[in-house]
Amino acid sequence: MEQGSLLAKISEASCNIRSVLEMAGSLQVTLKPEPSVEERELANAAADQYEQNLTVNEDLKQMLESNKDSAKLDAMKRIVGMIAKGKNASELFPAVVKNVASKNIEIKKLVYVYLMRYAEEQQDLALLSISTFQRALKDPNQLIRASALRVLSSIRVPIIVPIMMLAIKEASADLSPYVRKNAAHAIQKLYSLDPEQKEMLIEVIEKLLKDKSTLVAGSVVMAFEEVCPDRIDLIHKNYRKLCNLLVDVEEWGQVVIIHMLTRYARTQFVSPWKEDPASFSAQDISALGMNQDCVIKDGVLEEDNEKDFYESDEEQKEKDQKVKKPYAMDPDHRLLIRNTKPLLQSRNAAVVMAVAQLYWHLAPKSEAGIVSKSLVRLLRSNREVQYIVLQNIATMSIQRKGMFEPYLKSFYVRSTDPTMIKTSKLEILTNLANEANISTLLREFQTYVKSQDKQFAAATIQAIGRCATNISEVTDTCLNGLVCLLSNRDEIVVAESVVVIKKLLQTQPAHHGEIIKHMAKLLDTITVPVARASILWLIGEYCERVPKIAPDVLRKMAKSFTNEDDLVKLQILNLGAKLYLTNSKQTKLLTQYILNLGKYDQSYDIRDRTRFIRQLIVPNEKSGALSKYAKKIFLAQKPAPLLESPFKDRDRFQLGTLSHTLNTKAIGYLELSNWPEVAPDPSVRNVEVIELGKEWSVALGKAKKEKPTEKFYSDSEEEESASTTDTESESTSESEKEKNGKEEGSSMENSESSSEELSDSESESKEGSAKKKFKTTEESDSDDTEKKTKMISKKRESSGSSDSESSSTEESSSDSESESDSESDAESRKHKNAIASKRKQMAVPEKKASSKQDVSLLDLDDFNPVSTPVAVPTPAILSPSLVADLEGLSLSRSSVIDVSSPIFVPMKTHELLHRMSGKGLAAHYHFSRQPCIYGNQMVSVQVTLTNTTDQKLENIHVGERKLPAGMKMHVFNPIEFLEPEESITVSMGIDFCDSTQTASFQLCTKEDHFNVNIQPPVGELLLPVTMSEKDFKTEQGMLTGMNETSTTITVAPQNSTRLVLLEKVVKAANLGVVPSGQDNIHRFSAKTVHSGSLMLVTVELKEGSTAQLIINTEKTVIGSILLRELKPVLSQG
């Protein structure tokens, strides 16, 4: 304590000194026309003091001594007003203290207020009041006892420490939980007054920790954290109780308890994150190794897992199972994670954040995702809450992108957000950027760059730079976009762009001579020192790439050297030195001139640098061996800067703490320990020896009976955990499911019938519509029940054997998918002949399938409403909506553009399955370049299957599919048999989502299944469109900046004729030819299959067999890949 009080005194003293200094400072500035704030305050304070001393005090004293309560009350109110304003009222102490025993409650309370404020200063007089409190401590009314203890312990007078200690001890054994709560508060107060009492206080804490009242729990844990946070052993016995009480504790207590339990758990349990593949059971692998698109399954699975653990544990019989599993979560660990989950729905942001950090630090990685939704909810809250939550999300999003990816749009910036919120959001958006969403993000960033808030615009440019380095596909695009920004009017924007471009060029200095030249020109106009310095550094570093310009720049800089900023001067010196070493003939004199200027500069930094450089580069007798290596020193390969998030190492602090927010260790920060290698003995948490024999859940049930009033919310939960027989819990969950199933059935009906209405016009020709309607509803019903039973049986299975589980989940999901598929397939078959417009027909089943999928997702959600919230907005859903967005965009403006038939269909086939590895089954595929009949977002693929064996191959079909998020696939109908030496061609549709990701699936025969995959060349992700040259130009005009990528290539001579060039290009990519007025410019247009974004390709032949290749598209990723692929096509013969 002495240390503490010393610190406090020091701090106070330093504060005083500081304010005095400041006053002194302000006094010094005599030129100020008005008195400064401090001066005025000083004057006011002095005047107040004066006034107070003369009149008010006497007045008040008299009032306090009067017989009337009303006068006393009036006086006390005025005194409190003085205290509130920070005025000194200590003189009145004797007069006030007399009233401590007043009968009037309000006077009494106000006297308490006064006492707490001044007792420390007037210790002797304060002792007068003690006896009153001591009497009150024995009062029969618990509230009076409590408040007496509160005031007594708040009077910071060291002499009464023994009295306080006694009072606390007594109060901690009080019958009233409210008094015990106050005792817990008093512990901290006494501890801060006299740390010597620690040992005794710990005894009291130990006693109070055992308390079963929810009122006490929060306060005593607070006291524990303050007095003896390292005595983790005190928690053992109370751990389970705290976990179970948690929901009923008041919200402030919850925060404290959760933080304490997080620390506790990190010392007591082994890490649930261990990733040792060899020791995984099949279950774990499927749970952890799943892709993002399988989160739904994941959720279900985990939930099952969870149940599994409990059941096995509560029954304490499945020890053999435990032996099999290398990692099984300690049931106590699971208890904590489970019991904190409901609190995510608290109205208190601090509680939600506390749970979120607990999940982050303790839960298995697959489960931590459930907190993201709640955190995103907090973003609606006040500015301050947003700020803190965004910071924490930023830290989380670096390590686990997947958690917040579905909520990408929640972090979009509004122009009305405060700058600090904007930058935090931007930080998160940058962290979340990946190949799939980068084009959307870059479009969003384009809006931000134009923002009126220039500080934010600059931050956006940095963000673009970071995206460019992290995602190599868009580097060129970003670079081009940034170069465009160089012509911006705002200097801050230009400067920031220069700095970012410099960093980008450094990461890949391949062929950017042009950009460097461009930037060299900027030197004439730009004035921001950092930007000038960056340009100079770039020119110096790559002076060999711009041999003509560099010396000229040096000449110009030599002229303006004296007027430059120090930062720029240093870079001029650098540039001089580098040029001197590479091109001494031209620059020797210039460099020496600059060195001479530098020698007499005002800044010692520059003089110093000058001296250093001169010694290093100018050879003379005196210079040592070092000058021989000057070239190596100056022109060494510099490592490229890593553009990293400023939140990168924040995770060394526990999330949600002050230290995390400040990014420095705050006073009293308690380190979160690493997981122990081996878990300490878990039996320490067992409550009593007698109970150890039984299951402790039964003990809990007992506890509940003892004090039924205390459990308010957790009733049903208690029951649940008390029900040891798994059948019971299962039956309830089953009935729940059934209910949901019913509901879902009706909703399904709805969606079905609504889509039905759409397709009616077509189907009526075949069957009576009424009949059909009936049929479909029936169908959906039966589907339902089927699914339901499947789920249930799956649950059953899962409790039995863990191995079969993963496969069954996967199966069921793939089943449901194929169900919808086959249905839509059948539908489309039926309609095939009847319909005139092809497109419309395709739209119908497509829509149906998607609506259906939505429904099934909702279903899963219902099966377990708690655990799957992550699942709902996975990319699978997000991307269609995004796609819809994009579609809306492209439709709205490109009404003139029609899909045309391909000009050229390459016959090149790709191998899908070699006959050796396929046990005789060979498969090849090629892209037919026709609009796919299965869906207008799909690419049609022709697969040729050949039987090279001498036996019949039966039942050839597509089995399990592993598609990246958002990708869809329409498979061919199973082939019943394939005769030896026979081959058959079937068509499939694959929606690649406009990416070159691989579609993997299994090709199955009756006996075997083979893993195969199809990766589309980027040229096949397009559909040719026809448009006029004029349209092309207007479209191109809209797709500039970030949306444009270009390169210069050397064209092989034989390619330079029009026909050959056209042939080559359309062969490489499915592009349509746009008629062109000029002979040397060739234009091609297409749209992407999935999103329908335009892809405009221009080849402009120039003199000397070079050509400019330009691609304009919103889909920047595909654009740059296409650019890369077209390059060799044109340059090779």
Add this chain to the structure above:
Amino acid sequence: MIHSLFLINCSGDIFLEKHWKSVVSQSVCDYFFEAQEKAADVENVPPVISTPHHYLISIYREKIFFVSVIQTEVPPLFVIEFLHRVADTFQDYFGECSETAIKDNVVIVYELLEEMLDNGFPLATESNILKELIKPPTILRSVVNSITGSSNMGETLPTGQLSNIPWRRAVVKYTNNEAYFDVIEEIDAIIDKSGSTVFAEIQGVIDSCIKLSGMPDLSLSFMNPRLLDDVSFHPCIRFKRWESERVLSFIPPDGNFRLISYRVSSQNLVAIPVYVKHIISFKENSSSGRFDVTIGPKQNMGKTVEGVIVTVHMPKAVLNMNLTSTQGSYTFDPVLKVLTWDIGKITPQKLPNLKGIVNLQSGAPKPEENPSLNVQFKIQQLAISGLKVNRLDMFGEKYKPFKGVKYITKAGKFQVRT
């Protein structure tokens, strides 16, 4: 935890201080003023400031900074949430949380702060309990008090604090028993230049006013509870019941309180009730620009859109605006460069339009970005998400309460990029 609290007004005067542990000198606020100066805008003052010996955590509410002094590690949200709770309590007690209200009621404020925090740890933050301890000021009471000299301290000691339902005060009695629920939904959206929705979600709350005698146990059920996918609850709600049956079951606090707040985020569920057509352009090398905005109803389920206000933060270079509106009135603040167009009700027959000339400072470069439009509106009798209350049942008491539900949809952060 929380050491001291300073209330600071916009002009930088510390008008109230309260210490829960030893006294911290006012000079600690200098660090805050320093940060405030650096931030330029009040909105940008960082909520957490580190000083050599203390940490300052602040919130900004109703033109007052609540600055708390912290000495050791504490979750910052804990403090922020508490400070907001303090501001809410002031609002609740005095009708407004302004500097004058606080100064006028300084004694009550002090008494409240004393009860809310003990040694820096929150003690009683439920409004029901606080009101039992300290009665809120009313004109009648203050007159009576000044005559009889009685106090605004509760005569009876609060029992709510001791019960297992700490949010409800004991022995409630009403002659008319009523329970009202307001379902209020706000649409947050970003609409891009071409009119398509970039981002949209619905933020809903159910605010309740419950004046029921005794200990009623209510359960509120919805027609379509599955709409609510992300909900936060008042502590009175039984969580397990919601989990299993999707029914809100609770013993309510007495008076006004927020029962739940929820979020409907799935984008296709969010109907956007208005559309905005806009042409805002600035000519290169000329000191004027065009401004033409029309607003019309869309997907409003046959309800009238009313209380429409469009606010535009014009670029700095704008000098003034000469506009004519077909409906409503507009004002342009030439200092803040804010255009406010108060339209009122939208009638589909004649769409409100505001157009005219924007004058720029001569010589200033053409603004790069068009300003975004912030739209406010209100639709009565409609919850845009389609949420519907099914029924309210009461158990535990015999009388028949009067029940009522009101729906309203509003624009939240509704922004149209141009």
